[in-house]
Amino acid sequence: MRTGYPPAMRWLYLHGFASGPDSTKGVRLAEHLKVAHGIHLERLNLRVPNMEHLRASSIIAHVETVLGAPSHVPTVLIGSSFGGWIGMRVAERNENIIGLVLLAPAIRLAARWRHTMPETIEAWAQSGWMEVDDHVTGGKTQVEFGFFEDVERIEERGQPDLYIPTLIVHGRHDDVVAIEGSRDWTETHTPVHLVEVDDGHQLSATLPTICDEIDSFILQNELLEP
Numbered sequence: 001m002r003t004g005y006p007p008a009m010r011w012l013y014l015h016g017f018a019s020g021p022d023s024t025k026g027v028r029l030a031e032h033l034k035v036a037h038g039i040h041l042e043r044l045n046l047r048v049p050n051m052e053h054l055r056a057s058s059i060i061a062h063v064e065t066v067l068g069a070p071s072h073v074p075t076v077l078i079g080s081s082f083g084g085w086i087g088m089r090v091a092e093r094n095e096n097i098i099g100l101v102l103l104a105p106a107i108r109l110a111a112r113w114r115h116t117m118p119e120t121i122e123a124w125a126q127s128g129w130m131e132v133d134d135h136v137t138g139g140k141t142q143v144e145f146g147f148f149e150d151v152e153r154i155e156e157r158g159q160p161d162l163y164i165p166t167l168i169v170h171g172r173h174d175d176v177v178a179i180e181g182s183r184d185w186t187e188t189h190t191p192v193h194l195v196e197v198d199d200g201h202q203l204s205a206t207l208p209t210i211c212d213e214i215d216s217f218i219l220q221n222e223l224l225e226p
Contacts, residue, residue, distance in 0.1 A: 008225040010075040013043040014063065014083030017106070018143075020136040021045050025080055025103070025207065032211045037224060042066070046083065051134065054147045056086065056154055063090050074098045076223055078214075081177060081201070082106045085151075092160035099223055100166040101214055104174055104201055107181035108159070110152035124148065166192040167217040169210050171199035193217070 011033065013026045021043035033039040044066060048058045063086065067075060076099040079087030084105025091097040106112075113121055124130040124145050134141040166189070170182040179196065186194040195213050197206040218224060 008073075009223070010067075010073055011039050011041045012063070012066070012075060012077050013041050014077060014079040014086050015043070015046055016081035016083050016135075018051065018132050018135050018141070019080070019083075020047065023080075023135065025203065028207050029078060029211070029214070033214070036211075036215060037218060039224075041078070046086065047136075051141050051143065053144050056089075056147070056151045059086055060089050060093070064094065067094065067096070069094050069096075071096050076101065079103065079105060082109065085109050088160045088162060089154065091162055091164065098164060099217070099221055100162070100164060101217065102166065102168045102182075103203055103210065104170050104177050105168060105182060105185075106177050107185055108155065110148060110155050112178070112181065113148070114152075121148065162189060163191075165217070165221040165223075167213060168192060168194045169197060169203065169206070169213055170194065171197050171201060171203055171206070173199060174201045176201035 013021070013029060015021055015023050015026055026043045030041040030043060033041050044063065046059045046062070047054065048062045049055070071094070073096055075096050077087040077090060077097060078101040079085070080103040084102035085107065087100055087102065088105065091100055120130070128145050129142040130145070131140055131142050168182045168186065170179045172179055182194055186192045195209070197203070197209055199206045203210060
């Protein structure tokens with residue numbers, strides 16, 4: 001990016017739930033994009049306002065603040081898991097988002113959690129807190145039930161109505177976010193390209209494949225700065 005000039009295009013990385021901007025995936029993708037295309041990938045911290053009192057609505061607002069919304073700078077969002085969910089919600093509100101790369105996106109997050117772990121949700125609601133693994137500290141942390149309520153309120157407004165170039169990479173063996181959500185989304189939205197890989201939720205074994213697919217996505221959709 002040319003110092004002293006406004007960017008012609010921006011790329012933002014949105015990490016997953018209980019992760020952070022310095023995750024292995026985010027750092028690897030930043031390195032690849034820099035070397036292969038001269039792209040600066042801005043890795044945002046989405047632990048807003050903090051991990052204990054996390055709120056999806058606050059994260060969306062934070063991303064839009066970083067964008068300078070309303071902004072006219074064409075922007076591509078790369079979102080991992082919950083970061084993919086955030087990316088889709090930001091894209092539906094901002095016309096300058098011209099492309100999405102979604103890695104195991106947590107589509108219909110609250111609805112899926114209600115369906116797959118109703119007892120956990122009930123216990124979370126009763127106690128007000130849920131203990132989760134913190135992938136930044138390597139320890140444990142607690143997340144307030146208000147996070148789930150916030151996500152559910154947003155999803156009740158309906159699913160994002162998106163028709164921008166989208167690449168989804170999802171593992172067939174993902175036991176955290178089932179691949180069916182990405183398959184369903186691909187069938188009902190265009191232009192969406194779904195790449196299914198033999199991997200789990202972290203997609204650690206297929207990072208080279210992800211880089212290759214992003215390269216193809218960039219070239220096919222002419223997503224390099226003029």
